[in-house]
Amino acid sequence: MTQLVSDPLGDLDEVAAQVADGHSIPYAWYGSPEVFRFEVQNILRQSWHVAGPLAKVARPGDHFCCEASGVPIAVVRGQDDRVRAFVNVCRHRGYQVVRSDGNRRALQCRYHAWTYNLDGTLKGAPGCELDPAFERDEVGLLPVSVDILAGVVFVNPDPDAPALCDAHPTIASWVTSLQLDLSEYAHLKQTTFQADGNWKLVYENASECYHCPTIHPTSLTSVYDPRGEREICDEALVVAHAPRLDRGGRGIRAIMAFPGFVVQQDDYIGVSAQIIADAPGRTRLVADLYANPDCPEGEIAEHTSLWERTFDEDMDVVEVVSRGVTSGAISFGRLIAPKEERTVHIQRLMVDAYRQAADALRAT
Numbered sequence: 001m002t003q004l005v006s007d008p009l010g011d012l013d014e015v016a017a018q019v020a021d022g023h024s025i026p027y028a029w030y031g032s033p034e035v036f037r038f039e040v041q042n043i044l045r046q047s048w049h050v051a052g053p054l055a056k057v058a059r060p061g062d063h064f065c066c067e068a069s070g071v072p073i074a075v076v077r078g079q080d081d082r083v084r085a086f087v088n089v090c091r092h093r094g095y096q097v098v099r100s101d102g103n104r105r106a107l108q109c110r111y112h113a114w115t116y117n118l119d120g121t122l123k124g125a126p127g128c129e130l131d132p133a134f135e136r137d138e139v140g141l142l143p144v145s146v147d148i149l150a151g152v153v154f155v156n157p158d159p160d161a162p163a164l165c166d167a168h169p170t171i172a173s174w175v176t177s178l179q180l181d182l183s184e185y186a187h188l189k190q191t192t193f194q195a196d197g198n199w200k201l202v203y204e205n206a207s208e209c210y211h212c213p214t215i216h217p218t219s220l221t222s223v224y225d226p227r228g229e230r231e232i233c234d235e236a237l238v239v240a241h242a243p244r245l246d247r248g249g250r251g252i253r254a255i256m257a258f259p260g261f262v263v264q265q266d267d268y269i270g271v272s273a274q275i276i277a278d279a280p281g282r283t284r285l286v287a288d289l290y291a292n293p294d295c296p297e298g299e300i301a302e303h304t305s306l307w308e309r310t311f312d313e314d315m316d317v318v319e320v321v322s323r324g325v326t327s328g329a330i331s332f333g334r335l336i337a338p339k340e341e342r343t344v345h346i347q348r349l350m351v352d353a354y355r356q357a358a359d360a361l362r363a364t
């Protein structure tokens with residue numbers, strides 16, 4: 001029996017058996033503050049997140065801010081051309097050092113003007129010479145893990161995290177075979193979508209297209225053919241491919257990784273997106289949209305609108321589902337495994353992640 005004494009997750013062996021039997025994870029996991037705390041501390045803050053387009057840090061001094069599971073993060077390209085990422089919290093009194101995208105020779109905190117070099121070391125702090133015990137070396141910005149793939153910057157709040165391609169061993173080969181590369185696409189804009197619902201509902205919904213014909217008839221499925229979707233699941237990845245209805249061809253290709261990032265593109269438009277868990281019942285989807293420089297102007301506006309409508313529809317679904325699963329009226333859902341291979345896969349990934357995290361906790 002895999003059970004922690006004060007474990008809000010309950011008996012994980014029982015849940016695993018339930019999932020193997022074609023059922024969902026317990027609905028109680030979608031609303032419980034204890035489960036949420038467990039996830040944030042033991043899963044989400046040790047996971048890779050999409051930070052944003054590599055194009056935002058193209059030149060030395062370029063920087064942007066993002067967030068990874070409640071941790072504010074600054075991504076910076078140094079004078080040595082290296083891309084680094086830091087906890088975006090001033091070591092003085094906690095103000096956010098980087099407040100917007102830009103280019104600087106140093107990063108100055110607006111609160112009391114402590115200034116950091118682009119490699120995160122403290123350059124100076126007004127009045128620090130008055131304190132003989134003040135050690136500059138001890139108060140640099142805290143580094144986090146950073147990686148780059150397909151023209152996208154990824155971050156992991158855990159500074160000792162395995163590299164992205166070690167955490168997701170087949171991701172690089174999928175990126176190559178699906179021809180995913182946003183490095184030549186121009187960044188259009190970042191949009192945030194919000195839902196009053198648990199992050200797992202956003203993740204589950206984004207990983208399946210069973211709902212596409214009913215929820216997205218005038219958005220996603222008016223352009224892409226969900227029936228033509230090819231999907232292959234391995235370790236923590238979901239891979240999808242849907243041809244365009246009008247042109248066929250390569251269509252849209254996507255990878256989605258547990259616990260919550262997406263990179264996708266077709267010949268015109270690209271999206272990198274990150275699910276951000278704010279609270280047990282509140283989630284954001286932060287999406288960066290990109291365009292192929294050869295994409296006709298009219299197509300850009302049309303595709304931008306298409307994806308924004310699609311994400312809005314998805315977030316609406318999440319809110320309605322959230323009210324159902326957190327009502328306490330039903331304990332779990334029944335899935336159709338042959339049809340919902342990806343959803344079943346996701347349920348297994350979650351149980352495995354909880355089990356690993358619980359085992360790691362028990363070992364400490």
Ligand code: FES
Nearest residue numbers: 090092093109112
């Ligand atoms: S909090 Fe940054 S300088 Fe004071």
Ligand SMILES: [Fe+2]
Nearest residue numbers: 205215216314
């Ligand atoms: Fe959807």
